[in-house]
Amino acid sequence: MNLTAIFIVAIVVGGITSIISTLSNKKIKESNKFNKEERDDMQVQIQKMNERIATLERIVTDEKYSLNKQFADLK
Numbered sequence: 312m313n314l315t316a317i318f319i320v321a322i323v324v325g326g327i328t329s330i331i332s333t334l335s336n337k338k339i340k341e342s343n344k345f346n347k348e349e350r351d352d353m354q355v356q357i358q359k360m361n362e363r364i365a366t367l368e369r370i371v372t373d374e375k376y377s378l379n380k381q382f383a384d385l386k
Contacts, residue, residue, distance in 0.1 A: 345353070
């Protein structure tokens with residue numbers, strides 16, 4: 312291969328990789344987008360889960376829970 316052919320191939324390959332990279336980045340950005348309604352629904356779900364976790368933590372760290380567990384272990 313002569314030097315001109317090598318440069319042409321390098322330019323074509325560089326262009327193709329640039330196009331592929333741009334398209335894949337665009338597709339990733341589009342897949343990460345949620346509409347406002349979906350975001351609001353997710354925020355409500357996260358808030359409900361946080362409340363449930365707080366309740367579970369409160370139950371598990373309660374002294375009565377520990378005492379009841381010890382009684383159950385004795386049975």
